[in-house]
Amino acid sequence: MMPGGGGGIEQFLMRGRRRRPPNAVPDSGLTGPVGVPEPRPTDQPTDLRSRLRRMRESVSGTVRGLPRVFRLTWGASKPLTVTIVVATVVSGLVPTATAYVAKLLMDAVVQAIQVHTTGRPDQAVLGVPLVGDLYLTTEGKIIGVAVIQLVILTVSSVVRSVITISQQLLQERMTLTIRHQVMAHAAQMHLEFFEGSTSYDLMRQASQEAPSRPMSMMNSALGLVQTAITFASMIALLVAVSPVLAVVALLAPLPAFISQSRYGARSFFLNTLLSPIRRRMDYLSSLVTTDTYAKEVKLFGLGGYLTDRFDKLGKAHYARERKLIRQRTVASTGWSMVSTFAGSLIYLYIALRAVTGELTLGDLTLFTTATTQVQAAVGGLFSGFSGMYENNLYLDTLYKFLATKPEITAPAEPKPMPEPLRGHITFDRVSFAYPGADEPALRDVSFEISPGETVAVVGRNGAGKSTLIKLLCRLYDPTEGRILLDGVDIRDLDPADLRARISAMFQDHVSYQATAAENIGLGDLDHLTDRPLIEDAARRGGIADRIERLPRGFDSPLGRWFDEGVSLSGGEWQKIALARAFIRDAPILVLDEPTSALDAQAEHDLFARLRKLAEGRTTLYISHRFSTVRQADRILLLELGQLAEQGTHEELMDLDGGYAELFTLQAAAYLG
Numbered sequence: 001m002m003p004g005g006g007g008g009i010e011q012f013l014m015r016g017r018r019r020r021p022p023n024a025v026p027d028s029g030l031t032g033p034v035g036v037p038e039p040r041p042t043d044q045p046t047d048l049r050s051r052l053r054r055m056r057e058s059v060s061g062t063v064r065g066l067p068r069v070f071r072l073t074w075g076a077s078k079p080l081t082v083t084i085v086v087a088t089v090v091s092g093l094v095p096t097a098t099a100y101v102a103k104l105l106m107d108a109v110v111q112a113i114q115v116h117t118t119g120r121p122d123q124a125v126l127g128v129p130l131v132g133d134l135y136l137t138t139e140g141k142i143i144g145v146a147v148i149q150l151v152i153l154t155v156s157s158v159v160r161s162v163i164t165i166s167q168q169l170l171q172e173r174m175t176l177t178i179r180h181q182v183m184a185h186a187a188q189m190h191l192e193f194f195e196g197s198t199s200y201d202l203m204r205q206a207s208q209e210a211p212s213r214p215m216s217m218m219n220s221a222l223g224l225v226q227t228a229i230t231f232a233s234m235i236a237l238l239v240a241v242s243p244v245l246a247v248v249a250l251l252a253p254l255p256a257f258i259s260q261s262r263y264g265a266r267s268f269f270l271n272t273l274l275s276p277i278r279r280r281m282d283y284l285s286s287l288v289t290t291d292t293y294a295k296e297v298k299l300f301g302l303g304g305y306l307t308d309r310f311d312k313l314g315k316a317h318y319a320r321e322r323k324l325i326r327q328r329t330v331a332s333t334g335w336s337m338v339s340t341f342a343g344s345l346i347y348l349y350i351a352l353r354a355v356t357g358e359l360t361l362g363d364l365t366l367f368t369t370a371t372t373q374v375q376a377a378v379g380g381l382f383s384g385f386s387g388m389y390e391n392n393l394y395l396d397t398l399y400k401f402l403a404t405k406p407e408i409t410a411p412a413e414p415k416p417m418p419e420p421l422r423g424h425i426t427f428d429r430v431s432f433a434y435p436g437a438d439e440p441a442l443r444d445v446s447f448e449i450s451p452g453e454t455v456a457v458v459g460r461n462g463a464g465k466s467t468l469i470k471l472l473c474r475l476y477d478p479t480e481g482r483i484l485l486d487g488v489d490i491r492d493l494d495p496a497d498l499r500a501r502i503s504a505m506f507q508d509h510v511s512y513q514a515t516a517a518e519n520i521g522l523g524d525l526d527h528l529t530d531r532p533l534i535e536d537a538a539r540r541g542g543i544a545d546r547i548e549r550l551p552r553g554f555d556s557p558l559g560r561w562f563d564e565g566v567s568l569s570g571g572e573w574q575k576i577a578l579a580r581a582f583i584r585d586a587p588i589l590v591l592d593e594p595t596s597a598l599d600a601q602a603e604h605d606l607f608a609r610l611r612k613l614a615e616g617r618t619t620l621y622i623s624h625r626f627s628t629v630r631q632a633d634r635i636l637l638l639e640l641g642q643l644a645e646q647g648t649h650e651e652l653m654d655l656d657g658g659y660a661e662l663f664t665l666q667a668a669a670y671l672g
């Protein structure tokens, strides 16, 4: 693991920012879809009836998701939510009002033509009395109606702008609210949650993809409300003018509706099939195009292989997309043909009745507009609902994440931390298995560390050394047995209180994208700006000289996130992480392979300082380097999760067991 490249555990102790845990191997994207729990190809129902049943289930699931979206928007901003809802209702009435005014205008124009052709006085035709003997002229009426139309159009565009602005503002607020909720909840979560890759995906979706979804869903839902209002008001208007024609207008879109629902259902499910493929393609492409993987991809020559995989998926995607386009074309062509046919029939019917004087030309205009609106409303139902369905899936992941309970919490009544804390550590018959693991990582481990003692832990890879530290810091709880600190079971203490008494550095330490001073100060938020303390910690970590040589010394930004950010080597980052551990003046010092990236001189210097630092502190460190291990007061050898040997270097060498074997192997390797 490259120092500075990950950072799982440290975040919990530092309460800082973290990246993907190093052992949570990213989904290769080669074997299966990553993302929202969408139906996989094999889950897809094959016949139309099953599809429609699935669609009904989707409808009910989506409808059930609506109240929570409303609660979210309401919680983010009540005034903006009210504004959007009111504006949507108004905007739903606009098409009906426009259609009615168009009818009035048409009637007024026809009347004006009649006046001019027959020469009859205006008032006799119009009968629109104003004041006393004053009557509105036909031209006056036309102008009046045109003004009303202008007002409606102006109101409509103002309302549209209000909706757009309010939606954008609300979107911003909701995104901030949700990201805050996700961050706050993630900060509470136990380590296992992050180390499990499924949970990790859940959190990634909740934090990156879900925040924009409630607003999209709300927009789709409001679009449907607007459609419903337009639909209802239009039908009411038609009924008021002519009930018979209202029924005709309602029935006209029926064939189109049936055709739309049949093809709409197909294209809807084809689209859900495409989503996982797109996600996998995105992932493969990101492997080749992002810096995170660039070194590995180049080193192993994976570029061509990954591009080939991308192309294969691309072909599958294209085939499905083609099918989808065909379905959509069939649906929309069928839709527009049936609509046009129905519209023409209605138009013809009304035109014939207008000739006989039963209906006016205005009625003709009204019904033509109304039929188009009603048909458009029915068509919009599908696209609106399909958007809501997808957004609701993302929201499900958000709520699932927020509903996940942290497993390591403070007891209801935590015991007070022993004061002064001496740092006496007892592992009492501790066994531990990672959730879902076949084998326990630790079995029946018992040992004690006296206050001020320095203990090194050694063992082969996977022996359980890091796990020991995770349990001591209460990042996991033992499956069996207990760990005592000054005689108190650490499960009875507040975990934050416990961690505040531990200075720690882990193998997968974090390189924060911050200044050098902040990178060290983050080890103890109480001293984040305490420059003398930070500089002292840097000296103890062996990095002070290097930082002082940077262009802006301790104020130099580190990492590539900044334009002028300085890139450090792996060993330098490790020293920064050590300084970060050292800044916290805690009675317990825990170091997981603190010198793995250090050169021989730096390692020697560090251990000289460490010996001073360890004075009066209980120190536990893991190391594979026997040159450092042998300096410990006591050494623990772990083998397959069990404590196999313990004693001083000399005692263990005399024992001539596992420790002596490892030591001899390393010595032989060094000496050739």
Ligand SMILES: Nc1ncnc2c1ncn2[C@@H]1O[C@H](COP(=O)(O)OP(=O)(O)OP(=O)(O)O)[C@@H](O)[C@H]1O
Pocket (backbone or CB within 6 Å): 023, 195, 434, 435, 437, 441, 459, 460, 461, 462, 463, 464, 465, 466, 467, 468
């Ligand atoms: N988050 C995890 N989930 C499941 N199993 C895990 C997890 N972390 C470690 N393990 C397993 O637990 C065992 C002990 O792991 P641990 O990291 O404690 O070993 P280690 O002695 O520190 O190894 P190394 O010297 O390689 O760092 C290993 O078999 C490992 O595969």
